[in-house]
Amino acid sequence: MKHNRSVLLKTLRLLTLVGACTAQFGHADEYTDVSQLVRANKFSEALTQVDSHLTAKPADPQMRFLKGVIQRNLNKTADAITTFTKLTEDYPELPEPYNNLAVLYAGQGQYDKARLALEMAIRTNPSYATAHENLGDVYARLASQAYNKALQLDSGNMVVPPKLALIREVFKPNLTNARPGAGTTVVAAAAPIATPAPAVSVPSAKPTQALTPAAALPTPTAVAVPAKPVPPVAVAATPTAKPAPAPATADAEKTVEAAVIAWAQAWSGKDMAGYLAAYSPDFDTPGKQSRSAWEKDRTDRITGKSRISVKLTELNIKVTGDEAVARFRQAYKADSLSVSSRKTLHLKKQGAGWLITREATGN
Known part of the structure; x- marks a missing residue:
């Protein structure tokens, strides 16, 4: 059973910061220093620096999140659970603390608690892909427990063994297809911080906003620092000029980019008419909500903030016919909250414009 828990813990995705931490509000050096210490496996030193920072700024959600990740790396599971639990109490709108809390519970075999934590993460942010994936793994482990119990009560049941074998295959260690970072040191968790990169700035009507942490904490993507890629072996070939994108595709990409920026500007300005109009009537609402319920939820969340700021960087757009995918980092x-995360928008050309049909965080 202990081995099974270990395999599941490696399967579940714990939020981490890939890349140097950089923060706003003048703390860039502190976040970077802590991140570097964690990468060097100097967890005790990192924890000392985090505690020093929190003595002066005890409410800092980013640094508190980092502390939980460091505690986890030091195998101080109980302390890490306390840290993440307190974060969920102080910042219930953030999904990341719930996700990491679930990973810790799963590592202890407390799958019901892990399930509840992940369901809270998803309720907070229905488009949080990492939590959905982790919840699937936890459900599989709960199913395994139920099937084992069924066999104990009825050893002659011939239907259950094949189901158990299928679940065991899912959690079987696979060195070839292992998820990046499995079995490796967890890198400093990403707290809700902005990423320094030339950005497509979307000014807010009033200064502000939000970590959805899930917002406010780490970015919704995660895992350990990937190994340095091995340069491919060059194969002699006659060099050919790379064809320039067709003018029609280039024009479409510019139109999609304009639509994405307009969507972010409407969000920043709390312009609900413009924001909701950016979504297609066929938009895949999270959690299978009705369109009206989703619009009310978004309106309440956005207009309930005193100020919001949304900035997009690393914007990449791919157009295929009447459909497009826009990927970017969103600050x-x-x-009082802030978060930087990866986001993907799927759009479809409708009339002369491009409207959002689906969105996901953490891809």
């Missing part, structure tokens, strides 16, 4: 700030 979201609202009131």
Whole structure:
């Protein structure tokens, strides 16, 4: 059973910061220093620096999140659970603390608690892909427990063994297809911080906003620092000029980019008419909500903030016919919270414009 828990813990995705931490509000050096210490496996030193920072700024959600990740690396599971639990109490709108809390519970075999934590993460942010994936793994482990119990009560049941074998295959260690970072040191967790990169700035009507942490904490993507890629072996070939993108595709990409920027500007300005109009009537609402319920939820969340700021960087757009995919890093700030995360928008050409049909965080 202990081995099974270990395999599941490696399967579940714990949020981490890939790349140097950089923060706003003048703390860039502190976050970077802590991140570097963690990468060097100097967890005790990192924890000392985090505690020093929190003595002066005890409410800092980013540094508190980092502390939980460091505690986890030091095998101080109980302390890490306390840290993440307190974060969920102080910042219930952030999904990342719930996700990491679930990973810790799963590592202890407390799958019901892990399930509840992940369901809270998803309720907070229905498009949080990492939590959905982790919840699937936890459900599989709960199913395994139920099937084992069924066999104990009825050893002659011939239907259950094949189901158990299938689940065991899912959690079987696979060195070839292992998820990046499995079995490796967890790198400093990403706290909700902005990423320094030339950005497509979306000014807010009023200064502000939000970590959805899930917002406010780490970025919703995660795992350990990938190994340095091995340069490919060159194969002699006649060099050919790379064809320039067709003018029609280039024009479409510019139109999609304009639509994405307009969507972010409407969000920053709390312009609900413009924001909701950016979504297609066929938009895949999270959690299978009705369109009206989703619009009310978004309106309440956005207009309930005193100020919001949304900035997009690393914007990459791919157009295929009447469909497009826009991937970017989103720096979201609202009131006292801030978070940087990866986001993907799927759009479809409808009339002369491009409207959002689906969105996901953490891809």
